[in-house]
Amino acid sequence: MPDTPQSFASQSSRATASVPLSIPFSTSPGFAAIGEKFFTRLPPTPLPAPYLVSVAPAAAALLGWDAGIGNEQGFVETFVGNQVPEWADPIATVYSGHQFGVWAGQLGDGRAIRLAQAETGTGPWEIQVKGAGLTPYSRMADGRAVLRSSIREYLCSEAMAALGVPTTRALSIVGSDAPVRRETIETSAVVTRLSPTFIRFGHFEHFAAHDDVAALRQLADFVIDNFMPACREDAQPYQALLREVSLRTADLIAHWQAVGFCHGVMNTDNMSILGLTIDYGPFGFLDAFDANHICNHSDTQGRYAYSQQPQVAFWNLHCLAQALLPLWLPPEESDKEGAREAAVEAARAALDPFRDRYAAAFFRHYRAKLGLRPPAGGDDKADEPLLTALFQLLHAQRVDYTLFWRKLCGISSTDASRDAPVRDLFLDRAAFDTWVADYRARLRAEQSHDAARELEMLAVNPKYVLRNHLAETAIRRAREKDFSEVDRLLAVLSRPFDEQPEAEHYAALPPDWASGLEVSCSS
Numbered sequence: 192m193p194d195t196p197q198s199f200a201s202q203s204s205r206a207t208a209s210v211p212l213s214i215p216f217s218t219s220p221g222f223a224a225i226g227e228k229f230f231t232r233l234p235p236t237p238l239p240a241p242y243l244v245s246v247a248p249a250a251a252a253l254l255g256w257d258a259g260i261g262n263e264q265g266f267v268e269t270f271v272g273n274q275v276p277e278w279a280d281p282i283a284t285v286y287s288g289h290q291f292g293v294w295a296g297q298l299g300d301g302r303a304i305r306l307a308q309a310e311t312g313t314g315p316w317e318i319q320v321k322g323a324g325l326t327p328y329s330r331m332a333d334g335r336a337v338l339r340s341s342i343r344e345y346l347c348s349e350a351m352a353a354l355g356v357p358t359t360r361a362l363s364i365v366g367s368d369a370p371v372r373r374e375t376i377e378t379s380a381v382v383t384r385l386s387p388t389f390i391r392f393g394h395f396e397h398f399a400a401h402d403d404v405a406a407l408r409q410l411a412d413f414v415i416d417n418f419m420p421a422c423r424e425d426a427q428p429y430q431a432l433l434r435e436v437s438l439r440t441a442d443l444i445a446h447w448q449a450v451g452f453c454h455g456v457m458n459t460d461n462m463s464i465l466g467l468t469i470d471y472g473p474f475g476f477l478d479a480f481d482a483n484h485i486c487n488h489s490d491t492q493g494r495y496a497y498s499q500q501p502q503v504a505f506w507n508l509h510c511l512a513q514a515l516l517p518l519w520l521p522p523e524e525s526d527k528e529g530a531r532e533a534a535v536e537a538a539r540a541a542l543d544p545f546r547d548r549y550a551a552a553f554f555r556h557y558r559a560k561l562g563l564r565p566p567a568g569g570d571d572k573a574d575e576p577l578l579t580a581l582f583q584l585l586h587a588q589r590v591d592y593t594l595f596w597r598k599l600c601g602i603s604s605t606d607a608s609r610d611a612p613v614r615d616l617f618l619d620r621a622a623f624d625t626w627v628a629d630y631r632a633r634l635r636a637e638q639s640h641d642a643a644r645e646l647e648m649l650a651v652n653p654k655y656v657l658r659n660h661l662a663e664t665a666i667r668r669a670r671e672k673d674f675s676e677v678d679r680l681l682a683v684l685s686r687p688f689d690e691q692p693e694a695e696h697y698a699a700l701p702p703d704w705a706s707g708l709e710v711s712c713s714s
């Protein structure tokens with residue numbers, strides 16, 4: 192049995208800040224106000240000789256800081272967890288979840304500690320240090336995160352934000368040479384993450400599994416009151432909550448597919464109730480397009496393959512629905528004739544909009560990527576043949592996904608002799624010619640203006656994404672204590688749609704050595 196929240200709470204002691212860091216925000220209790228059964232109060236565990244690896248200017252700005260904040264006294268000590276400022280109220284929350292389709296029981300913030308909730312001009316932000324030591328929810332693990340995975344999470348959080356994909360954010364990485372055992376001995380790091388809330392589907396599953404309907408209701412009310420107030424107006428607020436989460440999740444996954452992002456571990460404990468990308472582990476962006484690409488080396492069955500992400504999200508939403516069910520089917524009524532059927536039907540009705548919303552978002556993204564206007568009559572299905580043929584072609588030819596879209600921006604609707612930059616990505620040029628003839632016909636049918644369309648397409652087809660080998664290069668240099676590549680990559684990825692002539696090589700095909708890279712759950 193894991194320690195109970197209470198037993199840890201009594202051990203927690205509050206260190207006071209030796210070098211206070213002045214903050215440009217106020218704080219509020221946030222999640223800490225909802226009651227002790229949801230979390231444990233405890234301070235982070237210090238790490239020896241911490242050093243700053245990187246600060247993300249855009250994330251710092253969300254809190255009201257400028258990019259130089261990392262050099263301020265107290266920053267490193269605070270965001271490695273070595274001092275607990277008086278404005279902090281550190282907590283680790285409890286959740287459960289389904290991992291790889293199987294109920295895993297209690298999980299929780301095993302190495303993440305929420306320091307505080309900042310109230311800022313950009314909204315509320317929970318500030319959380321990940322890798323900050325053991326909690327009651329660490330199970331058999333060590334409470335730490337390695338520099339390697341921390342760099343990946345940090346860079347990708349900020350890259351996704353710049354791509355416009357809903358995501359948790361990353362403020363900083365602080366490192367320490369304290370050794371951490373994974374497949375090899377690595378060094379430690381703490382990523383400071385920001386999110387309006389870190390509540391996951393798994394938080395609801397946890398209290399449902401304990402038949403604690405009161406806690407379930409408290410959680411649901413917290414999410415509704417703080418983030419989805421419109422649900423309160425609904426005759427059935429909790430069903431409205433489920434519908435809202437379904438819609439947000441549909442939007443999120445369609446966006447992932449469009450940018451070629453594979454999450455890698457879509458367990459229900461890694462699904463944000465706000466529809467944000469959360470818990471960056473063995474994620475990957477598609478290089479050569481493979482519809483069934485599996486980015487997580489530990490995912491031997493391909494449960495979380497690129498093509499599976501929409502279905503898996505829907506499956507995860509069913510787990511959430513199951514957890515929420517007692518909110519509209521009180522246990523004392525569940526035996527009444529027809530009550531259960533009616534409640535399940537209500538859940539289904541709340542989940543159902545996922546399909547249409549996903550399809551609509553999918554077509555919207557891909558039409559934008561193709562520079563097409565909605566078909567006459569607004570029938571998305573009319574775009575399906577062109578897209579299906581394209582995916583089959585990209586898959587058969589293993590064309591680089593990001594390069595394809597970026598180069599397609601420059602296509603002419605009238606002049607095939609200018610196809611070379613994109614055509615040369617295909618081994619089977621004739622197959623490309625067949626597809627592009629249809630595409631060109633469509634462009635001409637809607638009297639598409641080449642120059643205007645190119646600009647619009649360049650604004651939705653990124654030139655720069657966090658390919659595995661780019662992260663790997665930054666990690667290798669960081670291990671040598673050269674953090675400049677982390678900063679450089681962060682800067683490039685924060686403007687993914689802009690031409691950055693000095694950064695051309697970051698947009699190139701992966702080098703040969705990248706094919707040997709394996710990313711697993713080890714972090």
Ligand code: AMP
Pocket residue numbers: 298299300301302303328329330332333334335336456460461470472712714
């Ligand atoms: P993840 O696969 O990273 O989503 O983690 C699944 C669960 O394991 C979560 O509850 C994490 O907090 C926990 N966990 C993962 N790695 C560690 C670690 N090194 N120490 C403590 N808990 C961990």
Ligand code: MG
Pocket residue numbers: 460461470
């Ligand atoms: Mg997780």
